[in-house]
Amino acid sequence: MTRGLVQVYQATGPTDAFLVQHWLQRNGLHVHLQGDLVSARGEIPIGESWPTVWVPRADEARARELVDQFNGPTLVHPIWRCPSCGEDNEPNFGSCWNCDGDRPDVRSSSS
Secondary structure, eight states: OTEEEEEEEEEEEEEHHOOOOOOHTTTTTOOOOEOOOTTTTBBBBBHHHHHHEEGGGGGGGHHHHHHHHHHHHGOOOOOOEEEETOOOEEESSBBBBTTBBBGGGGGGOOO
């Protein structure tokens, strides 16, 4: 099922897998999640049951760059105000909780 795809992220649970998936998709990449998201833990070793995030091989470099941004200090800031609707947002939000507008310092860059 992952033919032509490359793994770019090993999650430590379903939440971070979905967050990384959403971040990559918001930046225009096609993403595939593989692995157990809930049920198999306890039946197989934990390291083998965590979900993984995969993208087409052609998008690997861009995806790795985006994962680094997702995990890096560039996403750690004080509360920020949405330029679209004026709502205050928590530092870990990459988009506005109210209108889904992008935080100015994490907008997708053109590739």
